[in-house]
Amino acid sequence: MRYIKWFLRTRNPSSHLPCPMRHPINMGWIQDHRRQTSQNIDPSDPEGRFAAAARARWQELGDELRADVEEFNKQGSGADLATEGEDRYRVQNSNSGLELVLTADFDNHNVGYDYAAINQRSAGVPEGGMLSMRQSRSGTVEFYSADERLTSEETRQVLLEPLLFPKQQQSS
Numbered sequence: 001m002r003y004i005k006w007f008l009r010t011r012n013p014s015s016h017l018p019c020p021m022r023h024p025i026n027m028g029w030i031q032d033h034r035r036q037t038s039q040n041i042d043p044s045d046p047e048g049r050f051a052a053a054a055r056a057r058w059q060e061l062g063d064e065l066r067a068d069v070e071e072f073n074k075q076g077s078g079a080d081l082a083t084e085g086e087d088r089y090r091v092q093n094s095n096s097g098l099e100l101v102l103t104a105d106f107d108n109h110n111v112g113y114d115y116a117a118i119n120q121r122s123a124g125v126p127e128g129g130m131l132s133m134r135q136s137r138s139g140t141v142e143f144y145s146a147d148e149r150l151t152s153e154e155t156r157q158v159l160l161e162p163l164l165f166p167k168q169q170q171s172s
Contacts, residue, residue, distance in 0.1 A: 050141070051106050054133050055086075057141040058104050058111075061155065062089055068156055072164055079164060091159075096166045097121030100159060109133045111143065113159055126162035131155065 062083060069081045069091065078094035087106070092099040097119040103112050114128035131143045131150070143155045150158065 049139065050109070050135050053135055053139055053141045054104070054106050054109070057133070057143075058087070058106075061143075061152075064152060064156055065089060065091060065160070068160055072160075077164075091163060092118055093163050094119065095121065096163060097123075098125065098163045098166060100163045102159065104133075106133075115162060123166060126166070131158075 062081075066081050069079045072079050080092050080094075082090045082092075084090055087104040089102040090099060091102075097117055099116050099118045101114050101116070104110075105112065109132055111131045111133065112128065113131070115126045117125050129145070131145055133141050134144055134149075135141050143150045145158060
């Protein structure tokens with residue numbers, strides 16, 4: 001009888017548990033599972049999870065580049081960003097005479113970038129390169145140059161600075 005009185009006194013009326021819950025349950029993994037299922041991503045397929053995260057980061061990079069170009073153009077300059085398909089961005093600056101072409105290779109986990117002259121204003125064409133895409137423990141994808149993780153701002157600076165603020169060739 002003592003046990004029954006104790007049980008009734010400590011019981012949470014909204015639950016069958018003898019004690020009220022004091023710690024909220026984090027349901028994040030359930031939401032993640034449902035999101036992956038709704039996107040037809042097999043949770044046991046790490047490459048599929050990477051591809052989805054890499055595409056999301058690629059689209060985010062495009063939005064960030066677009067915002068940077070808009071900010072640059074507030075000074076009256078002639079930069080432009082175009083999207084070509086799902087895996088290519090083209091940024092041109094008619095004032096510097098340069099263009100930047102970014103191409104994502106999701107299968108090989110990298111982004112290649114190349115510069116080219118688009119008019120006679122270019123004082124030289126910078127060398128292109130490659131950024132690797134790596135997935136973090138949280139599932140997001142980050143860009144790396146060599147083995148150095150780049151922040152979002154550093155990524156955009158690496159890509160856009162030679163195009164938007166080119167170094168002038170020194171005359172001898």
